Amino acid sequence: MTEAKQKEIKIEMPTSVYQAANLRDLVFAVAQNVAGFSARWAHRLQAVIDELCNNAIEHGSAKDDMLRIILQVTSKERLIVIVEDSGNGPEKATAADLQKHIEKSRQEDGAAPITTALRGRGLARIVHAWTDEIKFEDIEGGGIRAIITKEVANAAKEEKEAMTEEANTDTIARINFA
């Protein structure tokens, strides 16, 4: 059986939020046209990468630094996105700190009121909900590497389950009105 080949796209961009729209367009195109995700999931992954990059720019980088983003895509199988910052930002968090933050938010999910939950910028909620795995690693020499993975099969399964739930909800409404 022929195994699908992994393709890699490497991007280096200035730590400027003005590049974000271009990056989002690229992520959407790669997710949908190369990896094979649905438009819904391509939009979701776009949001995940946007949040990770914003976090890297705001907290992990200084003004004239470069951000490195690597897209590793295996057609019809998975998308892995790696975001690396320089570590020169105002906040000296470690990979372990960020991993703990994500895990803590995962455990609190649903318990915290919406107003306070979103003060944390939505990174944890959006990334947690729309990825299969997120890992943070300290980069030798400084900086943090965030690695997210999403399997195409899992995305398709979750979408099917959501559609089934919506269809069942409609059926229940019709019974109530009868």
Next chain:
Amino acid sequence: MAEIEIKISDLPLNGAKDQSAKLVVFSGQLDESNVDEKSKEIYELIEKSANKTSLVFDFGGLEYMNSKAIGYLIDWHLKVTEKGGKIILVSCRENIIDILNIVGLTQIVDHLGTVDEAAQAIING
């Protein structure tokens, strides 16, 4: 930089007493490059509006919003509610509803299909 345009106009509420509404139409994308600056327009609108003024946000042309924009939306909702009004979203694209759902915002802010439905909802209280 992402492009975003916000157009504000009066929204007639036929037969409504002591209530008023504004229609706020968004076109483009709200992200880190523009949301801080653009949010000032909405804060100014809320500040200058009379009590019991509701805002209908037409998101039909809104292609993307990030978590910071959602944070602002929650704050606007709180401020408008404090003044006796409400915020109603209309015509949201699927990806916008998706992100609002995942952060739980659709539990606290109404979203309807059309501007007319929103106007009726405001009149009905």
